[in-house]
Amino acid sequence: MRPSYGLYTLSLAAAIRSAASGADACPGYTATQVTTNGNTLTVALTLAGVPCNIYGSDIENLLLEVTYETDTRIHLKITDPTTARYEVPESVLPRPAANASTTPETAAIQFNYTASPFAFSIFRASTSEILFSTASYPLVFEPQYLRLKTSLPLDANIYGLGEHSENFRLPTVNLTRTLWSRDAYGVPNGTNLYGNHPIYYEHRVTGTHGVFFLNSNGMDIKINTTAEEGTTLEYNVIGGILDLYFLAGSETDPTEVARQYAEVVGTPAEVPYWSFGLHQCRFGYTDFVEVADVITNYSLANIPLETMWTDIDYMYNRRIFTIDPDYFPLTRMRQIIDYLHAHDQHYILMTDPAVAYAPGEGYGTYDRGSAADVWLKAANGSYFLGVVWPGVTVFPDWFNPSIQSFWTNEFQMFYNQETGLDIDGAWIDMNEPSSFCVVPCTDPFEQAREQDLPPPRTTVPPDPNAPIFVNSSKTDVASALQKRQNYSGENVLYPPYAIDNAAGALSNRTSYTNAVHANGLIEYNTHNLFGTMMSTATHNAMLSRRPGLRTLVVTRSTFSGAGKRVQKWLGDNFSDWEHYRNSIAGILNMASVFHVPMVGADVCGYAEDTTETLCARWAMLGAFYPFMRNHNDDTSISQEFYRWPTVAQAARNALSMRYRLLDYIYTAFHQDYLDGTPVLNPLWYKYPQDPSTFSIDLQFLYGPSILVSPVTDENATSVSIYFPHDTFYDFATLAPIQGNASYVEIENVDLTSIPVYIRSGAVLPLRVQGAMTTTALREQNFEFIIAPNSSGEAFGSLYVDDGVSITPNATTDVNMAYKNGILAVSGTFGHATGVNVSRVLLLDVYDAPQSVKLNGHGLSDATLYDATNKVLDVTVDLPFDDNFTLQIL
Numbered sequence: 001m002r003p004s005y006g007l008y009t010l011s012l013a014a015a016i017r018s019a020a021s022g023a024d025a026c027p028g029y030t031a032t033q034v035t036t037n038g039n040t041l042t043v044a045l046t047l048a049g050v051p052c053n054i055y056g057s058d059i060e061n062l063l064l065e066v067t068y069e070t071d072t073r074i075h076l077k078i079t080d081p082t083t084a085r086y087e088v089p090e091s092v093l094p095r096p097a098a099n100a101s102t103t104p105e106t107a108a109i110q111f112n113y114t115a116s117p118f119a120f121s122i123f124r125a126s127t128s129e130i131l132f133s134t135a136s137y138p139l140v141f142e143p144q145y146l147r148l149k150t151s152l153p154l155d156a157n158i159y160g161l162g163e164h165s166e167n168f169r170l171p172t173v174n175l176t177r178t179l180w181s182r183d184a185y186g187v188p189n190g191t192n193l194y195g196n197h198p199i200y201y202e203h204r205v206t207g208t209h210g211v212f213f214l215n216s217n218g219m220d221i222k223i224n225t226t227a228e229e230g231t232t233l234e235y236n237v238i239g240g241i242l243d244l245y246f247l248a249g250s251e252t253d254p255t256e257v258a259r260q261y262a263e264v265v266g267t268p269a270e271v272p273y274w275s276f277g278l279h280q281c282r283f284g285y286t287d288f289v290e291v292a293d294v295i296t297n298y299s300l301a302n303i304p305l306e307t308m309w310t311d312i313d314y315m316y317n318r319r320i321f322t323i324d325p326d327y328f329p330l331t332r333m334r335q336i337i338d339y340l341h342a343h344d345q346h347y348i349l350m351t352d353p354a355v356a357y358a359p360g361e362g363y364g365t366y367d368r369g370s371a372a373d374v375w376l377k378a379a380n381g382s383y384f385l386g387v388v389w390p391g392v393t394v395f396p397d398w399f400n401p402s403i404q405s406f407w408t409n410e411f412q413m414f415y416n417q418e419t420g421l422d423i424d425g426a427w428i429d430m431n432e433p434s435s436f437c438v439v440p441c442t443d444p445f446e447q448a449r450e451q452d453l454p455p456p457r458t459t460v461p462p463d464p465n466a467p468i469f470v471n472s473s474k475t476d477v478a479s480a481l482q483k484r485q486n487y488s489g490e491n492v493l494y495p496p497y498a499i500d501n502a503a504g505a506l507s508n509r510t511s512y513t514n515a516v517h518a519n520g521l522i523e524y525n526t527h528n529l530f531g532t533m534m535s536t537a538t539h540n541a542m543l544s545r546r547p548g549l550r551t552l553v554v555t556r557s558t559f560s561g562a563g564k565r566v567q568k569w570l571g572d573n574f575s576d577w578e579h580y581r582n583s584i585a586g587i588l589n590m591a592s593v594f595h596v597p598m599v600g601a602d603v604c605g606y607a608e609d610t611t612e613t614l615c616a617r618w619a620m621l622g623a624f625y626p627f628m629r630n631h632n633d634d635t636s637i638s639q640e641f642y643r644w645p646t647v648a649q650a651a652r653n654a655l656s657m658r659y660r661l662l663d664y665i666y667t668a669f670h671q672d673y674l675d676g677t678p679v680l681n682p683l684w685y686k687y688p689q690d691p692s693t694f695s696i697d698l699q700f701l702y703g704p705s706i707l708v709s710p711v712t713d714e715n716a717t718s719v720s721i722y723f724p725h726d727t728f729y730d731f732a733t734l735a736p737i738q739g740n741a742s743y744v745e746i747e748n749v750d751l752t753s754i755p756v757y758i759r760s761g762a763v764l765p766l767r768v769q770g771a772m773t774t775t776a777l778r779e780q781n782f783e784f785i786i787a788p789n790s791s792g793e794a795f796g797s798l799y800v801d802d803g804v805s806i807t808p809n810a811t812t813d814v815n816m817a818y819k820n821g822i823l824a825v826s827g828t829f830g831h832a833t834g835v836n837v838s839r840v841l842l843l844d845v846y847d848a849p850q851s852v853k854l855n856g857h858g859l860s861d862a863t864l865y866d867a868t869n870k871v872l873d874v875t876v877d878l879p880f881d882d883n884f885t886l887q888i889l
């Protein structure tokens with residue numbers, strides 16, 4: 001490919017794009033035959049006039065299929081009946097089964113259409129409210145351009161369509177959300193980022209519904225508001241088919257749509273209990289001595305470090321599955337891992353997808369992958385080459401039938417429990433896939449040289465004996481090429497419609513779009529799946545190392561459904577207040593919309609230098625990310641929490657809250673795994689009738705009932721926070737606060753505290769105190785906090801198991817209900833916790849009680865009443881192994 005040709009095509013596409021409203025002038029289609037078969041409606045569509053050929057030739061005949069799959073889900077597909085087009089493979093995203101007893105009559109949402117010009121709508125059956133309507137926007141269906149556009153309510157409340165770093169409630173004016181996986185340093189808003197989740201939830205006071213567009217091709221989704229059209233949403237897609245799932249959601253409970261989305265893409269995996277502990281990482285730990293020192297220093301500072309990580313620094317010449325013998329010698333690394341394990345701590349190492357291209361150099365991973373022929377191929381059948389950390393690289397082909405055995409074997413060898421590095425979790429990065437080779441990548445060797453990859457080390461190696469812890473089957477390429485002929489007529493390098501990719505050309509700094517997988521699929525179609533497929537392969541590889549145990553695989557790139565196997569960090573943010581603030585929208589997207597709940601941003605920020613105040617505030621906000629990891633760049637100042645006394649104290653305070661709440665959030669994760677109930681909640685999930693909550697993304701609910709409202713501005717010691725009309729309880733004092741649907745200024749929030757409130761109506765299970773490891777935490781007793789609602793009632797649940805098994809053989813599953821002055825704790829107690837319920841705290845109490853009875857027996861001298869904060873403290877001291885009741889009158 002010649003660069004001049006590429007540039008010409010690009011500018012031509014840009015010129016066409018500037019006339020984008022041209023799609024509205026296209027002829028659209030006419031519905032001709034309509035047939036109904038049970039719960040499926042089939043409609044033949046025929047081009048309704050002179051083709052507009054806006055980015056290719058309009059396809060004359062289309063097939064529309066509408067299936068009422070469940071009472072709350074309609075599946076709508078528009079395909080070309082004469083030519084097979086790419087669809088997201090079932091192997092990557094299995095399709096949900098339809099419920100055979102569903103009929104259009106019983107469905108909560110309905111499909112309607114007009115025949116000429118063809119347009120369709122989806123409406124809520126109970127109210128006839130239209131949720132999606134293509135009326136007046138002709139459908140455009142060309143080989144490399146699909147356009148589908150719906151009108152929306154003015155300034156609609158739209159959430160999702162990530163991965164993005166916009167506000168959680170998406171802007172409705174002039175927004176282009178581009179979906180094309182990209183190594184997005186600095187996670188800039190207004191651009192495409194690492195992963196792709198083409199799902200949105202739309203909220204109205206009349207209900208919440210969802211629309212999932214199952215397509216992995218590059219696309220621009222535009223939301224705009226104009227005087228002529230009001231608010232609209234438009235999909236502009238460069239391949240695949242139109243494949244939509246409409247989810248009815250609910251008229252009253254916004255979280256219902258999340259459960260329905262989970263029915264399509266799956267519920268998230270449960271993660272190990274230990275993974276909720278604090279993680280410490282950085283790029284730029286120079287050698288094993290420094291890694292060991294960090295572990296020691298955390299313990300000296302009394303800050304619970306659960307899991308230590310190491311970035312690519314440990315590798316020899318940045319080659320995956322190798323170790324640098326001078327800086328990170330195997331015996332010393334094994335010593336560190338043994339030390340961590342002996343102290344109930346854990347270890348995680350980075351594995352990138354790209355493998356150094358090293359023929360004849362004796363690099364085992366490269367040689368074994370080449371022998372098994374598992375590398376992604378260029379259009380001419382040779383290995384597709386890019387440039388990543390080790391220099392010139394090949395990339396695993398995740399569709400290759402031999403890839404799983406290759407990848408599992410590499411993990412088994414390198415991360416071997418007996419002879420290698422016995423890691424507890426995996427970290428997979430650069431899997432967009434990222435390449436540093438800019439288009440045209442005709443000489444990757446030259447580009448690697450120019451970029452000095454891999455770079456030489458700049459420190460002297462440590463004394464190898466330095467003391468540490470002193471203080472404490474072959475693919476048929478020909479047939480693959482043959483299958484690829486399908487695409488010969490298409491311009492996959494520079495399609496006529498150029499999506500708004502922030503990296504420029506589609507192939508720039510990533511795999512080429514004409515690179516070919518073993519099954520003949522090309523990256524043009526499957527690019528957005530690369531990270532998720534690597535996630536699955538890595539999950540399986542980790543599972544085979546420790547069969548039956550949950551995995552923790554933290555990835556950068558994800559696609560819809562990824563949460564079933566993988567966990568996620570939000571990528572390379574900056575150490576600044578903007579990124580601190582927008583991390584909340586980031587975790588809300590992943591955990592409450594996309595079902596990738598084990599998520600966090602790099603605490604204290606990744607790139608550039610953090611500050612003491614930022615790191616202190618971030619340590620406390622990060623304690624309410626489901627995944628809490630401090631991580632930074634190799635050129636940034638050190639930012640472990642113990643580096644500043646204020647940050648250390650902030651971290652100790654917040655980690656104590658986090659650890660006390662660990663079983664509460666673990667229970668929320670279990671519920672998400674069971675039925676897709678989100679682990680984090682934006683305020684509007686719980687106050688759907690209160691429009692003031694719809695755009696709030698600087699406050700959120702951790703689990704169902706913990707309202708987190710961090711200080712959000714540099715140097716501020718106060719924060720203005722919104723309290724919906726409800727009662728809240730200050731987590732620190734337990735005193736009630738009556739929310740009044742208004743903002744309240746919280747003053748004197750020093751650098752070691754964070755405003756946290758309990759939402760009324762909850763019974764919270766807490767450990768009585770934190771601990772230095774999650775193993776020690778599990779030996780702490782429980783206490784229950786009853787935070788009554790306006791009817792004097794409260795409810796909660798607690799799930800406990802061994803914390804590691806995928807299928808635990810014993811579980812404890814308890815409900816707590818407080819009504820009419822009686823707390824009833826009941827359920828099953830299969831998993832022996834070995835601890836007591838030491839006390840029950842009842843909040844919002846205005847008089848000392850007259851009588852307190854435990855299981856019907858009066859308790860004397862067991863209560864303390866705090867009249868200032870209205871808290872009654874009842875000592876219970878019962879083994880937590882049976883139902884009990886506590887009556888307080």
Ligand SMILES: *[C@@H]1O[C@H](CO)[C@@H](O)[C@H](O)[C@H]1NC(C)=O
Nearest residue numbers: 070071099100101102103106
């Ligand atoms: C299938 O749909 C019927 C009719 O609406 C409903 O009663 C039944 O519970 C559904 N079954 C499942 C497994 O969801």
Ligand SMILES: *[C@@H]1O[C@H](CO)[C@@H](O)[C@H](O)[C@H]1NC(C)=O
Nearest residue numbers: 110111112113114115123128
């Ligand atoms: C379906 O659409 C037609 C044509 O726009 C309209 O007349 C009819 O009322 C709609 N039906 C329902 C149930 O909304």
Ligand SMILES: *[C@@H]1O[C@H](CO)[C@@H](O)[C@H](O)[C@H]1NC(C)=O
Nearest residue numbers: 165166167188189190578582
């Ligand atoms: C987008 O980023 C810019 C630059 O950091 C910032 O000024 C702006 O407020 C951000 N917008 C949103 C919606 O986050």
Ligand SMILES: *[C@@H]1O[C@H](CO)[C@@H](O)[C@H](O)[C@H]1NC(C)=O
Nearest residue numbers: 173174175176189190191500
């Ligand atoms: C819309 O956004 C684009 C890209 O951010 C910007 O260049 C353009 O000026 C904006 N147009 C309007 C009308 O705001």
Ligand SMILES: *[C@@H]1O[C@H](CO)[C@@H](O)[C@H](O)[C@H]1NC(C)=O
Nearest residue numbers: 174175176222223224225226
């Ligand atoms: C939004 O509409 C304005 C006015 O028509 C237009 O200039 C702008 O390009 C549109 N933006 C998007 C993202 O479609």
Ligand SMILES: *[C@@H]1O[C@H](CO)[C@@H](O)[C@H](O)[C@H]1NC(C)=O
Nearest residue numbers: 438439440503504505508509
């Ligand atoms: C590729 O990305 C680089 C930035 O890394 C940019 O300078 C260049 O213009 C891009 N090239 C194309 C063809 O998009």
Ligand SMILES: *[C@@H]1O[C@H](CO)[C@@H](O)[C@H](O)[C@H]1NC(C)=O
Nearest residue numbers: 577611613712713714715716
């Ligand atoms: C915060 O305080 C520091 C030190 O006084 C100052 O340099 C900085 O500009 C302040 N930041 C803001 C946003 O006011």
Ligand SMILES: *[C@@H]1O[C@H](CO)[C@@H](O)[C@H](O)[C@H]1NC(C)=O
Nearest residue numbers: 548802805806807808809810
């Ligand atoms: C299952 O239960 C048995 C008996 O209680 C116990 O010995 C075994 O270790 C348990 N297995 C796991 C994986 O917890």
Ligand SMILES: *[C@@H]1O[C@H](CO)[C@@H](O)[C@H](O)[C@H]1NC(C)=O
Nearest residue numbers: 815825826827828882883884
């Ligand atoms: C405990 O309560 C559960 C109901 O939640 C009940 O099924 C169980 O039988 C009770 N256990 C005992 C020992 O009464």
